[in-house]
Amino acid sequence: MAENITFRNHLFGSVHDFADDCGMEPLVQSATLVELIVALSRYTEEGVHLAPEMYLCENLNAMLKFLPGHSSIHLGDATNNADGVMKALKKAAPLAIDDWKIYVEMTDGQFRYGLFHGDLSPLSIEVDQVLLSGDEGATKVVRVHQAGEDCVEIRSFLGKKHNIYLSHKKEDEPPPGQYLEGLVLAICANVAEHIREPVQTFLRRALRQALLRSHGTLIAVTSKAERPKLLNDGIDITPAIDFAKTIEGVMSNDISTSELRSQMALIEGMVNSDGIVVFNPNGKLLSYNCFVVQAGKNASKVVGGARRRAYEALCEKIGHGLSAVYMQSQDGWTNFKKEAL
Amino acid sequence: MTDQYSLSVWEPPKQEIVPAKLTDPALIAGYAKQLSKREQSQVAQAFLAGNYEMATNFVWSKSMAALKKELGSLGMQFVGEMLGKPDFDEDDDPISSITEKEAVRLAEELGVVSSTEAMRLRHTQEIVAHFAGLDASEIDSEGIELDQLEAITSLKTCVTNILGKPKIEVATKFAEFRTALESETLDKEDTRVSMLLSSPYFFRKLSVTILLSVIKSEVGAKVENTLANLNTILPLVWHGLRDTEKWQVGHAYAEVFAAGKATATSGIKQALLKVKGFDFVPENLRSDSFVKAAEAMIRAHEGMNNFYNEAAPTRVLLNLGSTIPTPAFAACASATLAIKLGNGYGTSWAAVSIADEIIDKFTDDRWRYYLNQCLAGDVRILNKLAFQKPRDNWYSIVEKHKLNDLEIKDKLVAQLVAAAAAKSDTKLESARIALHKKYYGNE
Numbered sequence: 001m002a003e004n005i006t007f008r009n010h011l012f013g014s015v016h017d018f019a020d021d022c023g024m025e026p027l028v029q030s031a032t033l034v035e036l037i038v039a040l041s042r043y044t045e046e047g048v049h050l051a052p053e054m055y056l057c058e059n060l061n062a063m064l065k066f067l068p069g070h071s072s073i074h075l076g077d078a079t080n081n082a083d084g085v086m087k088a089l090k091k092a093a094p095l096a097i098d099d100w101k102i103y104v105e106m107t108d109g110q111f112r113y114g115l116f117h118g119d120l121s122p123l124s125i126e127v128d129q130v131l132l133s134g135d136e137g138a139t140k141v142v143r144v145h146q147a148g149e150d151c152v153e154i155r156s157f158l159g160k161k162h163n164i165y166l167s168h169k170k171e172d173e174p175p176p177g178q179y180l181e182g183l184v185l186a187i188c189a190n191v192a193e194h195i196r197e198p199v200q201t202f203l204r205r206a207l208r209q210a211l212l213r214s215h216g217t218l219i220a221v222t223s224k225a226e227r228p229k230l231l232n233d234g235i236d237i238t239p240a241i242d243f244a245k246t247i248e249g250v251m252s253n254d255i256s257t258s259e260l261r262s263q264m265a266l267i268e269g270m271v272n273s274d275g276i277v278v279f280n281p282n283g284k285l286l287s288y289n290c291f292v293v294q295a296g297k298n299a300s301k302v303v304g305g306a307r308r309r310a311y312e313a314l315c316e317k318i319g320h321g322l323s324a325v326y327m328q329s330q331d332g333w334t335n336f337k338k339e340a341l
Numbered sequence: 342m343t344d345q346y347s348l349s350v351w352e353p354p355k356q357e358i359v360p361a362k363l364t365d366p367a368l369i370a371g372y373a374k375q376l377s378k379r380e381q382s383q384v385a386q387a388f389l390a391g392n393y394e395m396a397t398n399f400v401w402s403k404s405m406a407a408l409k410k411e412l413g414s415l416g417m418q419f420v421g422e423m424l425g426k427p428d429f430d431e432d433d434d435p436i437s438s439i440t441e442k443e444a445v446r447l448a449e450e451l452g453v454v455s456s457t458e459a460m461r462l463r464h465t466q467e468i469v470a471h472f473a474g475l476d477a478s479e480i481d482s483e484g485i486e487l488d489q490l491e492a493i494t495s496l497k498t499c500v501t502n503i504l505g506k507p508k509i510e511v512a513t514k515f516a517e518f519r520t521a522l523e524s525e526t527l528d529k530e531d532t533r534v535s536m537l538l539s540s541p542y543f544f545r546k547l548s549v550t551i552l553l554s555v556i557k558s559e560v561g562a563k564v565e566n567t568l569a570n571l572n573t574i575l576p577l578v579w580h581g582l583r584d585t586e587k588w589q590v591g592h593a594y595a596e597v598f599a600a601g602k603a604t605a606t607s608g609i610k611q612a613l614l615k616v617k618g619f620d621f622v623p624e625n626l627r628s629d630s631f632v633k634a635a636e637a638m639i640r641a642h643e644g645m646n647n648f649y650n651e652a653a654p655t656r657v658l659l660n661l662g663s664t665i666p667t668p669a670f671a672a673c674a675s676a677t678l679a680i681k682l683g684n685g686y687g688t689s690w691a692a693v694s695i696a697d698e699i700i701d702k703f704t705d706d707r708w709r710y711y712l713n714q715c716l717a718g719d720v721r722i723l724n725k726l727a728f729q730k731p732r733d734n735w736y737s738i739v740e741k742h743k744l745n746d747l748e749i750k751d752k753l754v755a756q757l758v759a760a761a762a763a764k765s766d767t768k769l770e771s772a773r774i775a776l777h778k779k780y781y782g783n784e
Contacts, residue, residue: 065619066610068595068626123601130598133607137614193560201601251600 008034011164015154022156027056027106028142032082036144037152039086041166045094051146051212052096054089055131058140060105060116066130066139069119072103078111088113098209101127122260123202123250134159148176148332179326179336180208186221186324186338189281191244198251199244199283202260210268211328216307218276220290220314221324223339227278227287228321230313234275234290241266241285276310281323311335358505359497366396369497373400373504375407384496393492394472401469404499408444408453409435415451415516422554423447423547441466442643446720449781450543451515454502456777460727462502465495467685474646515544522548523555526569529577538577541782542718545578546586553593556605568608572615579616584714585671591621592628592668599626623668631669634658635676639721642679651680651692659695663702670707671715673699678722681738682731700738705747712749712758717776726757726773729766736761753779 015033022028036054043050057063064070075092078084085104092102092115099117118127131141138157147153150167153175163175184207188200211217222228227236241263249255270277270288278287292313311327315337318325324338359372367385370376376384380403387396412420413435421429424443439447445466449459472487479485518533527534537548552574555567575590594613597605613619637654641647658673665673680689680696703711716722725731738761739745745762749755753776760768 062619065622068598068622068624070624119599121599124599125601125603125606129603130606130610133610135607135611135614137617196560197603198601201603247601 007166011037014164015162018154018156018160018162021158021160022140022142024056024058024106024140024142026080027058027085027104027111028156029082032056032085033144033154035082035086036089037154037164038166039089040144040146040152041150041164043089043093043146045090050093050096052089052093053101053128053143053145054096055101055103055116055127056085056142056144057103057105059107060103060112060114062139063103063105063131063141064116067116067118067127069121069124070116072114072116074112074114076113078104078113080106080110084111121257122205122264123198123247123257125201126205126208128155132157132159132161151176151332153177174334176328176332176334177208177211179334180204180211182336182338183207183219183221183324183326186281187279188283189323191281191283195244195248195251198247202243202247202264203283206264206267207271209264210271211332213268214271214328216330217271217328218307218310218314219271219279219326220276220322221279221281221338222286222321223281223323224321225280227290228317230292230317230321231276231278231287231290232293234278234287236287237285240280242283243285244283276314358501363497364493366493366496369493369500373500374507375504376403388489388492388496391489393487393489397465397487397492397495398469398473400496400499400504401465404503405441405444406436408448408503409439411453412439412444412447412451418554418558419516419519419551420447422551423450425550440640440643441470446724448502450720456774456781458498458502460724461494461498463724464685465498468495470645470647471686474648515547518548519551522551522570523559523563523567526566527573529573534574534577537574541780542581543781545581546718548574549578549582549586549590553589553609556609557593557596557602564604564608568605568612571608572612575612575618576615579618583718584621584710585718587618587621588623588668588671590618592623592626595623595626621668623666628666628669631658631661631665632672634661635669635672638676638680642676647684648687648689648692651689652695655680655692655695655699659699665707667710670710671719674703674707674711674715675719675721678719678738679725682722682725682734684725685728685730687730688734700742703742708742708744709747709749712744712747712754713751716754716757717751718780720777720780723773723776726769732761732766732769735769736764 011034012030015037016030019025019029019033040052040054043052055063060072064072076088078087088102088104088111092113095115096102099120100115101117102113103116104111104113118124118130128143131138132143132155134157140157142154142156144152144154147163150165151169152164152166153161154164155161165173181204184200184204187203188196191199220231227234243263246255246259246263250257250260267285270285273289275289275291277285278290279285292310307327307329311325314322314325318337319339322339324336327335359369363369366388370381370384373381373384384396384400387393387399417429417431417433417435417438420435420439424439424447429438442463445459445462448454448462449456454462468487468491475485518537521527521533537544552567552571556564556571559567579587590609590613594606594609597609613622634654634657638651638658641650641654644650655677658677677696677699680692681700683689683693726735739758740762744758749758753772756772757769757776760772
């Protein structure tokens with residue numbers, strides 16, 4: 001008789017210690033995590049791909065206290081086992097869009113689930129930054145979400161994090177989203193110190209949301225004031241969008257936060273356009289829909305499509321007009337190269 | 342810990358600036374070292390000619406300018422922190438930025454003048470403001486004028502406390518501690534931290550205010566030092582802090598969170614986790630608009646022509662909504678009570694009826710909160726109770742809202758309320774002075 005081979009047992013063992021350390025049974029246990037990880041790796045409803053963020057928490061109210069400006073909606077109750085968590089995912093996932101996230105909490109012997117969001121201001125600190133930073137005495141919470149195609153991230157209030165690859169990727173492969181922070185730092189490198197952190201927070205949020213919906217993109221950071229010559233085909237934004245200036249205006253109440261929301265929408269539109277988006281290290285968005293005309297020296301050695309070739313060509317220009325290059329492929333996996341300091 | 346290791350309000354050397362029995366304006370003016378000989382002579386001549394309003398106005402203006410200038414030398418940011426005005430920066434002009442009432446309050450808080458002398462300065466300020474606000478027709482038809490005795494008392498108060506001193510010395514010891522809070526990382530064993538713990542409430546409250554102000558407004562090493570110091574100091578003082586200050590910490594967390602300041606958010610969060618203080622984080626920043634309305638009321642109340650200007654901002658607060666968010670309640674209650682109690686000359690009729698509408702909405706729980714958590718540190722209201730008219734208004738509030746029936750944990754506040762219920766001026770003054778002393782640690 002043929003013996004079936006499944007990665008379930010291996011996965012079960014791999015997340016066992018993580019679940020144990022959280023001390024959140026029955027909500028967070030190996031069986032629940034395995035079900036969620038498999039489901040979220042390629043989650044679709046009615047043929048539409050969804051990437052909801054799921055927060056498993058011991059006490060919703062205790063968790064929301066960390067999030068000024070929050071709101072929550074209770075959707076229903078479920079049994080206190082893996083089936084209950086899967087029911088919560090099924091019912092809530094289509095609604096967990098934009099800033100809404102799914103919660104499941106343990107209460108009185110059963111699970112309650114629904115949706116919540118943190119502060120809706122594009123400037124505010126993101127939910128995961130506050131809840132999953134590993135501070136002593138933090139409220140018990142675990143987040144499970146799809147970080148890229150066939151990759152699910154689990155992260156706990158203890159600061160522990162695992163990326164689970166459900167593909168042929170090697171264990172030492174950097175996870176998707178790994179380089180977003182590097183890109184944000186490169187774009188904000190020359191932003192005035194007093195405003196740098198808010199600009200970083202805004203761009204982190206804006207780029208994360210844009211990249212989540214992207215089918216692949218290339219982003220370059222130029223050390224020059226204008227689009228570099230090697231990108232001699234593209235659309236320049238005049239005047240360039242100065243995020244630091246807008247954010248300073250918002251903080252002094254001269255500009256409405258809705259202006260930042262509209263700029264977030266522009267970032268998303270440009271990231272989803274064909275070609276390369278160009279920022280400079282002063283936190284300005286200079287151009288989009290740009291193309292590299294000349295092939296790189298190593299073009300013939302590159303394995304991959306047009307985006308990969310363009311990425312390699314841009315990487316050759318780092319230190320010569322460019323300070324960083326970021327690429328996200330169609331499946332959500334990323335590459336990043338920056339100028340050595 | 343003995344008193345010798347505690348921070349205390351700086352006390353000026355007890356030397357007589359103007360002889361107590363001196364009543365001749367010309368001789369008193371001669372002690373005003375900060376006035377030129379010509380100015381001293383002009384003051385004396387004005388008194389001789391019976392121009393008491395002009396003389397008093399001139400002396401008061403010179404006194405306030407000297408006092409504000411000296412307070413400004415401590416740093417306008419520090420002054421802003423003490424006044425709860427975080428928008429002050431070092432380029433602000435102290436003379437135009439600090440109001441007269443604020444200057445007197447700061448002088449008292451920093452120990453430049455004693456509590457008694459501060460009361461005299463406040464009285465002088467009210468006299469000057471009152472006569473400046475009178476219509477010319479009113480003065481002509483009713484023959485209202487400043488009398489000689491009031492003018493001489495005002496002159497003497499100004500010379501004794503401000504103009505008679507070659508330079509006004511302020512609380513440099515605390516100013517140094519303030520610098521250390523942002524430039525060094527203090528250990529909990531540090532003598533200065535131990536000093537703070539045994540100091541009067543005012544200094545502990547001010548230290549928390551300063552730490553939060555620097556965290557919200559600065560960047561780099563200053564923020565890192567103050568965050569480390571907040572994490573050291575907050576757990577040590579938290580138990581003794583009143584809810585007003587605890588809300589202040591929670592509000593600061595919400596502010597930096599909304600402003601995307603990741604380092605500050607993380608640092609305040611760690612401090613709040615240590616003290617289990619997340620119950621004091623507001624769900625949103627809706628309370629900000631209430632606090633701003635309360636600040637506008639105080640500005641009108643403490644500014645010129647207050648009786649005409651108080652009604653509009655008071656109506657703004659009334660129209661903001663029937664439920665004042667808890668984080669803003671201390672500020673709103675203080676401002677509304679200030680309008681309701683008025684000053685030594687009475688109240689603004691137009692504003693008082695609106696203030697009454699606001700006060701009538703205070704539930705017993707809100708009154709309990711104000712009496713247990715706010716009044717002992719609400720120096721503005723306590724100072725008002727030194728004057729008869731505000732005191733009478735306080736008696737009527739206590740009677741109307743049956744405040745004496747509420748459970749009041751603070752013994753001195755309970756005495757203050759009981760004295761008001763019994764309409765005993767003597768007992769009320771005694772409780773008021775005791776509260777003042779407990780707050781500042783001086784007479």
